[in-house]
Amino acid sequence: MQEFTMRITSVIDHAARESGPREIVTRWADGSETRTDWSGIRRDALKMAQALEALGLKKGDRVASLAMNHSRHLVSWYGVAGMGGVLHTVNPRLFDDQLEYIVNHAEDKVLCYDAMFQPIVDRMKERWTTVEHYICYDSGEHSPAFEDWIGTQNGDYEWVAGEETDPCMICYTSGTTGNPKGVQYEHRSTLMHAIAGLQPAAFNFSSASVMLPVVPMFHAASWGLPYAGAMAGIKFVFSCVNDPAVLHELMLREKVTDSAGVPTVWLAHFQYCDKEGIDLPPLKAATIGGSACPRFMIERLMKNGTRVQHAWGMTETSPIGTVGGPTWDWEELSFEERVNKTAMQGRPIFGVELRTVDLDDMATELPRDGKTSGALQIRGPWIIKRYFKAEEDAVDADGWFDTGDVGIIHPDGTLQLTDRTKDVIKSGGEWISSVELENAAVGHAGVAEAACVGMPHPKWDERPVLFVVRAEGSNVTGDEIVEHLKPLIAKWWLPDAVEFVDDIPHTATGKISKKDLRDRFSDYKLEA
Numbered sequence: 212m213q214e215f216t217m218r219i220t221s222v223i224d225h226a227a228r229e230s231g232p233r234e235i236v237t238r239w240a241d242g243s244e245t246r247t248d249w250s251g252i253r254r255d256a257l258k259m260a261q262a263l264e265a266l267g268l269k270k271g272d273r274v275a276s277l278a279m280n281h282s283r284h285l286v287s288w289y290g291v292a293g294m295g296g297v298l299h300t301v302n303p304r305l306f307d308d309q310l311e312y313i314v315n316h317a318e319d320k321v322l323c324y325d326a327m328f329q330p331i332v333d334r335m336k337e338r339w340t341t342v343e344h345y346i347c348y349d350s351g352e353h354s355p356a357f358e359d360w361i362g363t364q365n366g367d368y369e370w371v372a373g374e375e376t377d378p379c380m381i382c383y384t385s386g387t388t389g390n391p392k393g394v395q396y397e398h399r400s401t402l403m404h405a406i407a408g409l410q411p412a413a414f415n416f417s418s419a420s421v422m423l424p425v426v427p428m429f430h431a432a433s434w435g436l437p438y439a440g441a442m443a444g445i446k447f448v449f450s451c452v453n454d455p456a457v458l459h460e461l462m463l464r465e466k467v468t469d470s471a472g473v474p475t476v477w478l479a480h481f482q483y484c485d486k487e488g489i490d491l492p493p494l495k496a497a498t499i500g501g502s503a504c505p506r507f508m509i510e511r512l513m514k515n516g517t518r519v520q521h522a523w524g525m526t527e528t529s530p531i532g533t534v535g536g537p538t539w540d541w542e543e544l545s546f547e548e549r550v551n552k553t554a555m556q557g558r559p560i561f562g563v564e565l566r567t568v569d570l571d572d573m574a575t576e577l578p579r580d581g582k583t584s585g586a587l588q589i590r591g592p593w594i595i596k597r598y599f600k601a602e603e604d605a606v607d608a609d610g611w612f613d614t615g616d617v618g619i620i621h622p623d624g625t626l627q628l629t630d631r632t633k634d635v636i637k638s639g640g641e642w643i644s645s646v647e648l649e650n651a652a653v654g655h656a657g658v659a660e661a662a663c664v665g666m667p668h669p670k671w672d673e674r675p676v677l678f679v680v681r682a683e684g685s686n687v688t689g690d691e692i693v694e695h696l697k698p699l700i701a702k703w704w705l706p707d708a709v710e711f712v713d714d715i716p717h718t719a720t721g722k723i724s725k726k727d728l729r730d731r732f733s734d735y736k737l738e739a
């Protein structure tokens with residue numbers, strides 16, 4: 212067979228050649244809209260690659276983006292990789308210390324940002340020691356404007372050639388403990404991950420698909436959508452704001468068929484539709500991941516005729532590990548059973564292997580019996596081997612990466628996540644899933660948010676304590692919540708105490724930060 216070097220540039224070449232006129236729509240923060248297409252994205256990416264070289268950038272150099280989802284950001288994904296560079300998508304929601312750390316650690320030379328993040332740039336400029344050039348994706352008020360900057364070039368450019376294993380993108384984990392860690396994706400790993408993402412058991416894309424990704428392009432490579440979408444030649448609809456009213460209008464007007472995002476996005480959308488008394492948008496499929504998708508969300512979307520693809524992954528896994536969707540026994544399942552199955556995290560797509568091991572010794576492989584939970588490990592061609600600039604591999608001798616998640620694998624390959632290794636509660640030698648307890652608690656109408664933490668106990672080592680933020684106007688008591696939990700979980704899982712708090716701390720990516728919660732209650736004592 213012929214030689215073919217797996218480089219990301221082949222993806223944009225293909226998209227421009229085979230799906231050139233397929234539209235890419237952007238709704239900007241100021242309410243204006245622009246339309247380009249795959250040919251336009253490639254043309255601008257060539258110009259951007261040229262413009263970066265004109266600034267003196269060389270193969271392997273890092274370019275940062277601090278931006279929402281839009282066509283110019285998409286151009287950067289291909290333009291940076293096309294000149295042999297590495298795009299570092301920075302999460303604007305990180306805290307200043309993290310922003311300082313990651314940009315300096317990645318040694319970003321150029322930073323392209325949205326005007327809405329000008330305050331971050333103004334604040335951080337002094338602290339970012341490696342950035343030599345700032346480009347603004349919108350206006351040129353404070354920095355050169357992106358369109359003007361690439362407009363100085365003619366686009367007569369050849370993509371930089373190289374190895375399949377050259378890096379093309381770097382993302383940092385938000386780092387719930389210690390400094391964030393960089394995960395560098397390669398051309399080959401990215402391309403393989405994108406091909407795997409196309410399959411019916413994953414994104415199920417065809418050229419007829421119209422995707423509005425709510426998952427940000429700065430979060431875990433936007434789940435690889437900008438690459439998989441280019442391969443299939445789908446239409447993209449981007450929005451720089453996540454206001455449900457804006458998303459709803461775009462979804463209807465642009466005939467969006469697919470969307471992807473974390474569960475909170477849908478929560479906001481439900482609230483909007485309820486308030487307005489309107490139906491949910493008629494989407495064919497919604498990919499939901501990043502944290503567990505609650506049952507009521509799955510039920511409501513399914514009743515709306517939307518296929519729910521509940522996905523699990525992490526920055527370290529490019530990120531797709533597993534995706535849920537109709538399985539071979541779908542026709543035989545009741546609606547209830549379908550919802551139950553979808554509430555789990557789906558099945559591994561080709562390329563990745565999963566296993567669970569004993570939480571005590573972290574070595575003994577556990578049966579795939581749908582009952583036994585253990586530490587979840589993964590390996591495959593788009594799974595991390597070593598963090599950026601780290602001295603040692605992050606995997607064992609056989610390539611297994613420990614995800615920090617705890618789960619159960621079912622005989623049909625379905626993964627059911629039950630907790631994170633550091634959050635699971637050990638009571639009298641037995642494990643309690645803090646996540647299951649929380650999920651059961653938020654099912655009570657008086658509970659807005661709940662977090663369960665293992666607290667030291669003189670007899671049982673640890674016992675669960677449930678921290679609850681009451682829903683607005685609710686006077687729910689601890690006893691009422693325990694009564695609500697009784698039919699839902701094992702008796703010995705019931706929390707020893709329910710504590711009401713005004714707020715629960717979150718990480719920069721919006722997940723509950725149990726570390727901060729534990730710190731806040733470091734003096735907490737349970738009686739024997």
Ligand code: ADP
Pocket residue numbers: 383384385386431499500501502503504521522523524525526527556614615616628631718720722
């Ligand atoms: P960060 O580490 O910055 O929060 P990641 O996206 O890498 O961002 O987080 C990955 C983690 O998110 C996983 O290890 C898992 O704990 C959680 N997660 C992702 N998808 C799901 C899901 N579908 N259900 C439950 N947890 C999930």
